Amino acid sequence: MKVKTTKILCGVLAMLAFTACSSNIDDADGNHPQFWHVTLQASMGDEITRALSEGTGNAIIASFAENDEVVVVDADGSTIVGTLKAQSAGASTTLTGTLDAKSLVKGEVVTLRYRSETANYDSQAGTLAGIAASQDYEEGTLTVKTTSPELTFTSNHVTLRAKQSITKFTFKDASTNASISVKTFGIAAAGLVRSIAADATSTETVGAVTGTLATASSDVYVALRNNTDAKQAYFFTIKDNDGNWYTGTKNAKLTNGKNYTATVTLTKLPALAKSDAVGTIGVVGGLPAIVIGDNKVVALMNTGALCPEHHGTYYTFDKRASGLSNDWYVPTQDELGALAGIETKPWGALNGVNGRTFTIGSNTLFLPAAGYIDNDVETGDEPVRSGKELVSTFGYYWSQTELTPSGSMAYSLQFSSTNIGIFSEYEVNAQIGRAHV
Secondary structure (H helix, E strand, O other): OOEEEEEEEOOOOEEEEEEEEEEEEEOOOOOOOOEEEEEEEEEEOOOOOOEEEEOHHHOEEEEEOOOOEEEEEOOOOOOEEEEEEEOOOEOEEEEEEEEEOOOOOOOOEEEEEEOOOOEEOOOEOOOHHHHHHHOOOEEEEEEEEEOOOOOEEOOOEEEEEEOOEEEEEEEEEOOOOOEOOEEEEEEEOOOEEEEEOOOOOOOEEEOOEEEEEEEEEOEEEEEEEEOOOOOEEEEEEEEEOOOOEEEEEEEEOOOOOOEEEEEEEEEEOOEOOOOOOOOOEEEEOOEEEEEEEOOEEEEOOOOOOOOOOOOOOEEEHHHOOOOOOOOOEOOOHHHHHHHHOOOEOOOEEEOOEEEEEEEEOOEEEEEEOOOEEEEEEEOOOOOOEEEEEOOOOOEEEEEEEEOOOOOOEEEEEEEOOOOEEEEEEEOOOEEEOOOEO
């Protein structure tokens, strides 16, 4: 089988009551048991966890769902030693499972973690049910007391605390004070976490989070994981059910593990014409954009993104215009070259996301450094994404201009912290898009 390598580029609080009920199922060396089958009695606290519903005074009511899994990780975070499963739904339950005790020692602090897959705070649904299904993530710790003749812990209780806050947002139009019926949202802040890796190390990726509601609503529930306890500015980009766009900022301190309600007042972006003054920002062709001169405008967000800081969608060259309406097109080599020649601010972060900022009139245009995605593909097959690379260090943006008559290479805007310019790239690779009109 011939394989070629290509790359896709980018522009609750719960209380568990532990009983001393364990049984050795593998005593291979006759002395130090390797595996213990553990049964734990578990109950929920009154904060955020797996099954979520709203109670009196906007409190988040928590309960277990049947078959919820809690993984147990060793002290250095390198090994998952077992998985415990909830036997029933409700405020209390029994957790059972098998733990591999051969690597554990007396005094070791193990971590119990709810959600064994990657916690992804991007692409949210705006509902409590959506958060419970995809964004709820919790941890607690226990200290090993003995590993022989049985596995025990120094305490019979453990508290699982949510790794994120949950906020019920209501958005208001600054000019009318009317509630906005939200269809999509993007939120950025310097300390926001976009995802937590599923492996034992729980590596965090910082970035903007977005969401699309199946049914537009004036009440939007968002899970936000912060890597700081400090008060910070949150930047909002909202589209309503009628296609209007709004932006605004709110300063707040959101503590992981807590739930909040917040009303945010936003400013509606005006309609934009290509003949408006350079640097004017508004909405044209259904997207927020900025006038760059010569009767042209460029979108404020990457193709597929819902706010300026978001990476958007990764495309191979033949699909670079996917998702664009007839009003928009992928820029030419010369147009991207002109953009690269605009005076830029020093390399840096916009609301926690690295990239390049271009000064245009009295405003700015930001291109996030979204890296690329490596792929191993069989000849003739579509690429299968295997992971982003160089996120936060490099940016790659397609042009529509091909380099070779055979159509194997094309030009793109590429940049890092030290360099920016137009370079060639194989068309079988893919990059982020930024639309012109």
